[in-house]
Amino acid sequence: MTDEQVTERPRRSFNLKNLYLDPNNYRFIDNKKHVYVEDWLVTDPKVQKSTRLFIEGKNQENIKDLIASFKSNGFMEVDVIQVKDLGDNNYLVLEGNRRVTALKCLQEDSDNGLDIGALDPSIFRKVPFEIHNYEDNEKHLVIMGLKHISGNKKWSTFNQARLIYDYLLPYKEKGKEIYNKKEAHLCSSLGVTKTKLRTMQRVMHLILEYKESDFDDQFESSKYGLFEEIIKKPAIKDWLDWDDDTFTPRNRNNLERIFSWISKTEVRISEDSDGDNDDFKDPYEEFEPIINKSLEIRDLSLFIDNESALAVMEEERSLAQGLVASGTVDKQNFNKALSKLRENLSSLSNHQSLITVEDTEQLLEAKDKLLSILPKSQNLNIEAGNYSCCFQFGVNKHFSSLKIDAYKGLDDLELKGLNRINIFAGSNNCGKTSLLEAVYLLSVHNDIGAFFKLIRLKNKLHTLNATWLNQTFDKSVKISGDFNNTTTSLEFYKFEASNIDKKDDYLSSYRLRADVDGRILDNVVHTFAHQPLIRENERVERLCASAFKSPYFFDFEEILKEHTKAVETKVESNSALKLVVDFVKKIDNNITDIRLVDDGEVKRFVVESKRTKDKDLDVTYYGEGLQRVFYIALAFSSCRNGVICIDEFETAIHFSLLIEFTKFVQELSEVFNVQVFLTSHSKECIDAFLLNDYSNESISGFFMEKNIDGLNIKQVNGDRFRYLIDNIDLDIRGDSDE
Structure with missing residues (x-):
């Protein structure tokens, strides 16, 4: 309390009838029947009567404690009654309205001859009170706040809040600095x-x-x-x-x-459907x-x-x-269950030494159950499934042109005059691999699972996480081309769906829209952080059979499918697999066969060799070059009438094998009617395609070079390509140290 608040003021004693109750007291301003009373009406008998009834309450229940105290102990000046001078010896009670009301009730009892106990009747003629100059309303509010907000005679919370509101209201429009100072003053004055x-x-x-x-x-x-x-x-x-x-x-x-x-x-x-309304209802x-x-x-x-x-x-x-x-109730129940699980696991860990053989089975069951409920939906596992191909038979002409409007760093890139064998070379980071990916994605058409799979493999992820994808993928994909004299295109983009029930963990949606000759197919996936994904599509349809081969990722499941196809596909009474194995024998004449074996839960390729008659070795015991030749060649039969994309063709393959292997690739592309797109960093590899005495007319070379204007592509076809290689030693790899 400030010095100003504790300054002594003169005490007065006047007749009880000269004290008027405050009709606007904070104690009962929240009463529904309360109406604000202007100062000039305060002394009106009707106003005083209603005010007294407010303060007394039904059957005087609000002042019973004071009446009993006065009867037992007489009038004790524990708290000074504070008043405002109204003039003409009339005073408005500002503090002490309940005590004054109790005294008025006891005065009536005394006048009516009723017992008032230990209370001295003389108090009715000389009630002690203190007069304040309450022209300064702030001081009045602070004094009431001291008693009824921070004191021991608290009002209801609403009335406390109303007093604080009234105190600060005049300063609301006077600027933040002044308002904050008044706030601080009120806090220190009331101790709140x-x-x-x-x-x-x-x-x-x-x-x-x-x-x-x-x-x-x-x-x-x-x-x-x-x-x-x-x-x-x-x-x-x-x-x-x-x-x-x-x-x-x-x-x-x-x-x-x-x-x-x-x-x-x-x-x-x-209203009732028949329009029969009751006017009185x-x-x-x-x-x-x-x-x-x-x-x-x-x-x-x-x-x-x-x-x-x-x-x-x-x-x-x-x-x-x-x-x-x-879903909040379920979430709360889940959190409680998870909390109990943590507690139980901690307890089990502390008593680990007590686990018996009999307990082990129960613990293993609990482990299996726990593994079964762990969320798997973050992994976009939608790669599996059946699909059909738009062009599965009778493909006379593959991609003749390609236009990449948007894919990674490639924008507004157009290629024409594509051939059966298309070689892309150039300096580092010029977009060769991205171009290869664009060709592959256009070939898989509306198979959104293949899109996600390529993203996963490129980023060397065991599983594709929906949250990671949402944070990483932000650029749309738009590619088009002419395949078998038919216009085709696709568009892939992320969006926020408006037609699904978005759960709390909704992340984003992805749409893959493919078009073949005006026939549009949509494939949409809605992803969530923990809930299962939602997929919407008419059907999955690829443009043609295709494969993407890279030395930087290994997809064994895809290789197994290609092996099955190679076994089933016949070429002049022999299987496609035999063609591949026969070529591998040329690389190592000790090899007699390569077989797929199922060793329990593990499938693997083993090599029969004259050198290891007692034991067949896994193909991985042989060099990376032999493995890469085997896996690339194996893919051709499954890409029949379609496309194969090979990134960094020569990687791990010894230059001495390039002439024979490039020729074999061209032979396979003819046998299975496959269009080949490949990138190379090796002049020896490019030379091998042109010097293997097969068909140079079916080869096109593309040199990709970045400059200040963007990406520039030079194209050379067929015998012209061979002529430049022979006569001017053309190196389409560019100046790079790749």
Whole structure:
């Protein structure tokens, strides 16, 4: 308390009849029947009578304690009665209204000859009080606050908040600096924290908003807790777009909605279908509030941002139904179960030495069950499945042209005059591999699983995580071309779906739209952080059979499928696999066969060799070059009438093998009608294709070079390519150290 507040003021003693009760006392301003009284009406007998009834309460229940105390102990000046001088020896009681009311009741009893106990009747003629100059309203409010906010005779929280509001209101428009100083002064004067004071301010402003709404007649001070919980929940404050500088909600629509949830509402009843209406029947039906308790506001905050759950709550007029629709109840139960699991695992770990053989089986069962419930949906495992091909038979002409509007660093790139064998060379980071990927993706058409699989393999991921993909993928893909004299295109992009029930962990959606000669196929995947993905598609259809071979990733499952196809495909009464094995024998004449064996749960390729008659060795015991030749050649039969893309063709293959292997690749491309796209860093490899005495007319070379204007591509075809190699030693690899 400040020195100014404790300054001694003159005491007076006047007749009880000269003391008038305060009709605007904070104790009962929240009463529904209370109406503000102007100063000039304070002494009116009717006003005083109603004020006294307010203070007394029914059957004097509000002052029974004081009457009993006065009768037992007489009048004790524990707290000084404080008054305001109204003139003409009339005084308005500002502090001590209950004591004055109790004295007036006891004076009437005394006049009527009733016992007033130990109370001296002389007190009615000389009530001690203190006069203050309350032209300065601030001091009056501070004094009341000391007793009824921080003191031992507290008002209801609503009345406390109203006093603080009244104190600070005059400074609301005087700038933030002055307002903050007054806040600090009030906090130090009343001994309350700034957090408590500002919370009361926010709640009071929200209540005043409510009292200005259509539901103002339903306000009761007992609802203060509801408004306080609304203000205390950050999620709801954000939903209301609450401004703490002005203490106002900017989202007026949401404000009206939350007011309707905590209030009784009237809804017009639908008219009967036959139009037969009763003119005397009330067309409105009244509904009880959806939310009645402050604790229920806490439940609301758990799903306030879930619009579909809010719609269910409003439709059913049930907070519980909204909780169920939001999945919050399930989430809470899950968190409790997870917490118990942690506790139990910790306990088991501490008593590990007590585990017996009999316990082991039970623990293993628990382990299997735990593994079965671990979320797997983050992994976009949609690669498996059947698909058809647009062009599976009778392909006379493959890609004749290609246009990449957008893929990685390639934009507005157009290639024409594509051949059966297409060799791409150039300096580092000029986009050779990206071009190869674009060809492959156009060939897989609307197979979104193949898209995701390529992303996974390129990034050397065991599984493709939906959260990782959402954070990484941000650029759309747009590719088109002419295949077998037919126009085809595809577009792949990420978007936010509007037609699905978005759960709390929704991440993003992906659409792959493919077009063949005007026939459009869509394939859409909606991804979530923990929930299973949702897939929408008409059917999966690839443009043609295709494969992508790279020395930097190994897809054994795909190789097994290619092996099966090579076994099934016949070429002049022999299998395609025999063609491949016969060529490998030329590389190592000790090899007699390569077989796929199933050794328990492990499938592997073993090599029969004259050198190891007692034991067949796994193909991985042989050099990387032999393995790469085997795997590339194996893919041709499964790509029949389609496309094969080979990145860094010569990697791991000894230059002495290049002439024979390039010729074998050209032979396979003819036998199985496969168009080949490959990149190379080796002049020896490029020379090998042109010097292997096969068909140079079927070869096109492309030199890719980046400059200040972008990407430049030079193209040389057939015998012209051979002529340049022979006569001017053309090196289309570019100046690189790859």
